[in-house]
Amino acid sequence: MGVNFLGAGFMAPGHMGKGVDILSISGDHDLTRTIGDSRLDIPESRLRRLDFISKLLIGATKLCLDDADFSAWNVDLSRFGAVVGTAHGSIDVLLDFDASIYDGNISAIKFPNTVVSQSTGHICMEFGFQGPSATFCSGGVSGFQAAMYAATLIQEGHADVMLVGGADVLIQTVEQLEGVIPSEMLPLSEGGVALILASDEFVVENNCTSYARLTSSGQTFSTGGNKESSIVGWWDSVLGRVGTEGSYDYVATSFTSRKRLAAMLKRSPATFHCLDERLGNMRAGSALLSLVDAALSVRRASVMGFPLRGTSAYCDVTGYNAFVTFDDPS
Amino acid sequence: MKHKVLVTGMGTINSLGLGVSEFWDSLDKGASGITLSSTSQLDGYTVVGSSAAVDWTRIPERFQKMDRALSASLMAAEEAVEDSKVDRDSLRKAGVVVGTSLGPIDTLRETHRHLNQSQLLSTPDVCNAVLDNIGRSVAQYFESEGPNATLTTACAASSNALSYAHSLVASGVCETVLCGGVDVISPITIAGFHALRTLSSDYCRPFSRTRRGISLGEGAAFLVLESEESAIARGRHHYAVFSGYGLGNEAYHSTKPDPSGKVAARVMRSALLMAGMELEDVKYINAHGTGTLFNDAMETKAIKEVFGASSYGISVSSTKSMHGHTLGAAGAIEAVASILSLVHQTVPPTLGFQERDPECDLDYCFEGSVKRDVPAAMSNSFAFGGHIVSLIFERGVIWG
Numbered sequence: 001m002g003v004n005f006l007g008a009g010f011m012a013p014g015h016m017g018k019g020v021d022i023l024s025i026s027g028d029h030d031l032t033r034t035i036g037d038s039r040l041d042i043p044e045s046r047l048r049r050l051d052f053i054s055k056l057l058i059g060a061t062k063l064c065l066d067d068a069d070f071s072a073w074n075v076d077l078s079r080f081g082a083v084v085g086t087a088h089g090s091i092d093v094l095l096d097f098d099a100s101i102y103d104g105n106i107s108a109i110k111f112p113n114t115v116v117s118q119s120t121g122h123i124c125m126e127f128g129f130q131g132p133s134a135t136f137c138s139g140g141v142s143g144f145q146a147a148m149y150a151a152t153l154i155q156e157g158h159a160d161v162m163l164v165g166g167a168d169v170l171i172q173t174v175e176q177l178e179g180v181i182p183s184e185m186l187p188l189s190e191g192g193v194a195l196i197l198a199s200d201e202f203v204v205e206n207n208c209t210s211y212a213r214l215t216s217s218g219q220t221f222s223t224g225g226n227k228e229s230s231i232v233g234w235w236d237s238v239l240g241r242v243g244t245e246g247s248y249d250y251v252a253t254s255f256t257s258r259k260r261l262a263a264m265l266k267r268s269p270a271t272f273h274c275l276d277e278r279l280g281n282m283r284a285g286s287a288l289l290s291l292v293d294a295a296l297s298v299r300r301a302s303v304m305g306f307p308l309r310g311t312s313a314y315c316d317v318t319g320y321n322a323f324v325t326f327d328d329p330s
Numbered sequence: 331m332k333h334k335v336l337v338t339g340m341g342t343i344n345s346l347g348l349g350v351s352e353f354w355d356s357l358d359k360g361a362s363g364i365t366l367s368s369t370s371q372l373d374g375y376t377v378v379g380s381s382a383a384v385d386w387t388r389i390p391e392r393f394q395k396m397d398r399a400l401s402a403s404l405m406a407a408e409e410a411v412e413d414s415k416v417d418r419d420s421l422r423k424a425g426v427v428v429g430t431s432l433g434p435i436d437t438l439r440e441t442h443r444h445l446n447q448s449q450l451l452s453t454p455d456v457c458n459a460v461l462d463n464i465g466r467s468v469a470q471y472f473e474s475e476g477p478n479a480t481l482t483t484a485c486a487a488s489s490n491a492l493s494y495a496h497s498l499v500a501s502g503v504c505e506t507v508l509c510g511g512v513d514v515i516s517p518i519t520i521a522g523f524h525a526l527r528t529l530s531s532d533y534c535r536p537f538s539r540t541r542r543g544i545s546l547g548e549g550a551a552f553l554v555l556e557s558e559e560s561a562i563a564r565g566r567h568h569y570a571v572f573s574g575y576g577l578g579n580e581a582y583h584s585t586k587p588d589p590s591g592k593v594a595a596r597v598m599r600s601a602l603l604m605a606g607m608e609l610e611d612v613k614y615i616n617a618h619g620t621g622t623l624f625n626d627a628m629e630t631k632a633i634k635e636v637f638g639a640s641s642y643g644i645s646v647s648s649t650k651s652m653h654g655h656t657l658g659a660a661g662a663i664e665a666v667a668s669i670l671s672l673v674h675q676t677v678p679p680t681l682g683f684q685e686r687d688p689e690c691d692l693d694y695c696f697e698g699s700v701k702r703d704v705p706a707a708m709s710n711s712f713a714f715g716g717h718i719v720s721l722i723f724e725r726g727v728i729w730g
Contacts, residue, residue, distance in 0.1 A: 049584065078596060081579070088460060089482070094432075094518065095442050101521045111522035112584045112714050115431060116461065116482040121715020124579040130593055132577035133717050134490050137433075137461040137482040145479050152497045158577060158600070218503075221426070221478035223470045318457060318466060320478065 002200040003151040004210035004329060005295040006161075007070075009063025011035060011056050012191025012279070018067035020296045022289075026278045035059055042126070049109060051090045054119040056192030056285075057165045058126050064163070064194035065127070073206045075161060081131030082123050083150045084165040085142030087283035089116030089135075092171045123165065131159040136284075140254065141219070141320035142166065143193070143288030144312075148217045148324065150197050160202040166288025167192035186255065189280025193288040195295070211299035212310065212326035222319040250301075250310045252293035254286040273297070287314050287322075295326045302328045334558035335499045336568035336726065339414025340666050341406040341510075344549025344653045345382035348389075349409055354670045357678035358699050362652050364533055364545045377524045378531045381515055382547035382654030397434040402550035403464050403512045404471055411472060414554035415566060416506055418473075425476035425504040426469040427495040429488030429511035431658030433461035433480070435518065464512060468552075476504050482658065484713035485618075487511055488551070489661025489721055493575040495555050505560040510552030511662035519546060519657065526585060528622050534655070535682035536619035536648035537626045537690040544620050547654020551662035553669075568726040570669045573706070574605030580716035587624050587712060591632030594718050598636045598708065601720040607706060609637050612644060612722070614677045614707040616668040619648025620655055621682070625712065627689040634692070645702065647695045651681035661711040665721055668707040672725040676701050 009018045010025065013035055017025050037047055040059050050058070065071075094114040100106050112118055117135035124133055132153050136142040143166030150162035169190040203210050252273045275293055276286050294310035301308035307328040315321040342349070345363025346356035356363070363382040384402065386394075393401035411421065432438075441459040457463060462480040469478050477498060483490040488511020495509035513519075523529040523544060530543035561568055576597035582588035602609070617629055626648075634641045649667045650656075656663055671677050676699050683696035709721045 077581075078578070078593075081577070087462075091438075091460075094438075097522065098439055098442065098518050101517055106521050106525045108525040108527075111525055114518065114522065115484045115714050117484050117487070117713070117717060118584065118715050120483070121579070121584060121717065124581040124716055125583070128581050130579050130581050130596075133483070133579035133715070134494070134577070135482050136479060138465065138478065138480045139460070139462050145477075149494060149497070152501065153577070156497065156500075219477045221466075221469050221475050223473050223475055317453075318462075319469075 001155045003154050003214040004198050004200065004203050005212045005214065005326060006196040006198050006208050006210060007064050007068025008195045008292045008296060009060040009067060010191065010193050010289065011059035011063065012189065016059065016063060018063040020300050022292060023296055050122055051093050051113040053086065053090050053167050053169050054122040056167050057084065057119050057123055057194065060192040060194035061123055061127065061163060061165065064196055068196045068208065077128045078130045079160040080129045081133055081153060081159040082120055082129050082163040082165065083134045083146040084120040085136040085146035085284040085288060086116060087139045087142055087168050088171055089137055090114065090118065092169065123163065129163060139318055139320055140283045140287045140316050141314055141322050142284040144219065144291065144314055144322035144324060147288065147291055151214050154197060154199050161196060161198040163194060163196055164288065165192065165194045166284040168283035168285050186276050187280045189282050191282045191285045193285050193292060195292055210329040212295040213329045215325050215327045217324040219322040222321065225319045226315050226317055249308045250294065250297050252290040252297065252310065252312045254281065254290040254314055290314065291324055298326045298328055302330060333500050333502055335496050335572040336556050336558055336561050337553050337570045337572055337669055338556045338561055338566050338568050339410040339416065339554030340569065340669065341409025341413060342549065342551035342663055342666050343384060343402050343405050344656060344663055345384055345547055346653050350666065353666065354674065357649060357652060357667060357670065358676060360679045360681055360698050362681055364654055366533065377520055377529065379520065379524065379529045380533055380545040382545055383515060384548055397437045398514045399434050399512045400464055400467055402514065403468055406510060406550040407468050407508055407552040410552040410554050411508065416554055420506050421472050421474055423476055423505065424474045425495065425498050425507040426465050426474050426478045427491045427507055427509040428465040428468065429481045429483065429491030429658050429661060430461060430464055431482060431484050431487055431513050432516060432518065434459060434463050435514065435516045468508065472508065474508065483717045484715060485657050485660055486711040486713035486717045486719045487658035487661065489711035489719035492661060492665060492721060493577060493719060496572055496575060499555050499557050505557050507555045508552060509555060510550060511659040512550035513657040513659045514548040515546050530621060533682045534621035534651050535684060536621040536651050536680050537687065537694045538683045539685040539687035541621045541623060541626060543622050544655040547656040549653065549656050549659050549663055551659060551666045553662065553665065567729040569728060570672055570723040570726040573724050574601045574722040576601030576604065576720040578718045580718065582716055585714050587628045589624065589628050591628045591635060594629065594632035594712065595635040597718045598632065598720045601708065601722050605722040607722065609640050611706045612708050613702060613704045614668065614671050615644055615646045616664045616707060616709040617646050617648045618710045618712045619650055619680065621650065629710065630690045630692055641692060644693065645677040645695050645700055646692045647678055647680045649678055661719065664709050668709045669723050671707055672704055672723060673728065675704055677704065
């Protein structure tokens with residue numbers, strides 16, 4: 001069963017966008033940690049129960065559903081699921097809650113949001129999705145894993161449509177780390193990304209426009225961490241699995257390291273794109289954004305009349321490696 | 331090509347014992363790991379409650395200086411790997427999938443304290459404190475370079491992890507996956523569940539009219555999932571066939587279950603459908619059975635909706651009444667309990683019964699463990715955020 005990419009949304013402090021417009025978002029991140037709650041159009045009683053990461057994901061999901069023309073669909077919400085990937089989730093809420101134990105000021109409202117998967121639950125409640133739901137928390141690669149698992153759930157018949165989210169927020173522990181990691185690292189930032197995957201049958205029944213079709217994916221883990229040499233080795237294996245060199249055209253990546261990005265660039269004749277250079281690294285959000293980048297680039301090329309294969313590749317210092325490839329649906 | 335998924339190894343550590351053998355002895359006897367604590371001092375915050383703690387003094391020395399969640403995970407994973415007798419080469423290609431709600435919470439709290447004291451953190455400090463450290467560390471311990479994932483779906487986390495691991499094996503991405511879950515009791519969970527008024531000051535009494543809430547537990551469980559082809563090729567027996575799972579979300583409330591039980595029923599049905607099973611095949615349900623007023627009534631209603639009249643012929647039990655609610659580890663620990671019920675053809679009991687609740691009128695094995703024919707068992711997990719997972723295991727083939 002084929003899996004189609006139907007839409008994308010992005011929300012970050014200072015930036016928001018949907019569909020191919022996401023590719024042209026530029027400029028520094030606004031780190032004031034405000035997205036303008038009125039944009040979310042959620043009643044105040046519900047809004048005050050949401051942590052920041054859930055707000056980003058709900059905002060991105062609204063944009064994504066709008067991009068995919070959700071209102072025109074005839075959809076059974078029990079067949080519409082949600083999988084989210086986040087490197088740290090609401091760890092800031094957890095640590096705040098931990099601190100509140102010391103002063104005896106414990107909040108029954110805050111506690112549920114200490115659970116990382118609560119943002120997936122908030123999305124399901126907000127939009128009524130009753131299909132499969134899950135949350136990955138495997139560092140930056142979580143965004144990829146969320147998308148790959150969502151595709152599998154569609155292929156196995158557990159769902160017709162899946163919302164895939166990826167988000168991370170700046171937290172003190174990670175910000176602190178910036179002070180001790182080498183200057184070659186890309187700046188950290190925060191934001192939420194959402195995309196929609198659907199089965200071939202759903203696309204036909206609802207007359208949807210498929211931006212791209214997911215054609216292959218893979219993941220491994222390097223137990224010794226990813227050094228430059230292992231990244232080149234991983235990249236070679238990706239090339240081997242998606243086809244011979246030259247049969248892919250466009251590679252979108254997310255990297256925390258300029259050095260590692262350069263190592264891959266040297267190895268590859270394809271057009272390379274890394275939105276992190278413009279938007280900062282949003283961990284799982286950036287990983288998923290690179291996937292959006294690859295799929296939307298396939299769409300953009302298709303509209304301009306030439307077929308493109310788009311690959312999104314990820315590997316990080318802790319050892320996670322993953323790739324997803326999209327083809328023109330036509 | 332779809333591959334049949336077998337369970338060829340198991341390991342666990344929880345309040346009922348270290349290892350599968352001790353765990354089953356306690357379940358079979360109806361022994362409780364829960365103790366009443368009149369006061370629990372949490373940095374000045376006092377809670378009256380019950381809990382089921384691991385006897386950490388019995389942990390082998392080589393695991394003692396680690397983060398508790400990590401040491402429990404490595405112990406359970408090592409037992410599962412040794413039990414499965416999977417070879418080194420297969421282990422190197424194996425995936426590792428972990429479900430947890432809080433991961434290495436002791437290390438995270440310690441790291442945050444250092445940060446508040448303005449101590450500089452190193453990259454390893456931060457890497458050791460984050461949720462996925464368990465999955466990465468288990469992979470490093472066994473040198474497993476297959477897909478590595480951490481799922482954190484609250485109290486359904488490790489059931490979700492098992493489902494994901496199933497898909498990796500069934501789809502042929504991996505021949506072998508080491509999967510499981512872990513969580514340890516922490517001041518955060520004690521304070522949080524106390525604030526939600528779901529922590530029982532008494533023993534946990536699932537399905538009893540006098541139930542007042544959960545008893546927190548802790549522990550880890552790991553299973554080796556393997557394709558049928560791989561197990562046959564190396565001549566290995568299997569404890570169970572992991573034949574199906576169902577997933578869904580209630581989209582109802584952050585912490586309360588939907589009293590209608592409609593989504594829970596749909597998820598159980600989809601697990602049965604995936605397993606290709608008739609209603610009569612399931613003779614045991616390891617219930618989520620938290621001992622809260624809302625959960626147990628809803629779960630009973632959902633079981634009755636799915637199984638109809640035959641629900642009264644099914645043995646249902648909540649092993650949480652013995653090992654407590656182990657949060658993110660619950661799905662994996664209860665999967666091991668379910669598989670052991672298939673292996674021993676015995677259903678473990680539900681402890682703590684006081685009075686019948688008219689809303690909970692199934693056979694909950696209140697009198698003790700029950701010997702019966704159990705061809706297949708279902709294990710349910712429900713979580714904050716509305717996540718619901720049902721797993722189905724069929725009796726395997728064990729040699730000698």
